[in-house]
Amino acid sequence: MRRLVLTAAVAALALGAAGCGEKPTVTVYKQGQYQGKPDKQPWDNDQFKNDRAAWEKSVKARNLGQNEYVRISGS
Numbered sequence: 001m002r003r004l005v006l007t008a009a010v011a012a013l014a015l016g017a018a019g020c021g022e023k024p025t026v027t028v029y030k031q032g033q034y035q036g037k038p039d040k041q042p043w044d045n046d047q048f049k050n051d052r053a054a055w056e057k058s059v060k061a062r063n064l065g066q067n068e069y070v071r072i073s074g075s
Helices: 002-018 052-066 068-073
Strands: none
Touching: 052 068
16 A cells, blocks of 8 residues: 555656646747748638638628527617
């Protein structure tokens, strides 16, 4: 019984110590410039083909579908 408790305590201590390390971070900001992937506009994809108006219409339709007052009234 004592050996089991000792083993469990050692395992808990090892797991606790493993969480104390510091992971290296990836730096994407160097020399005053952002070095990461450039962001695209949300409407710049295959579905909307760079058509901002179609994207906005789709977002508005989605929002109306999530509005409970509109869904219940049937409008």
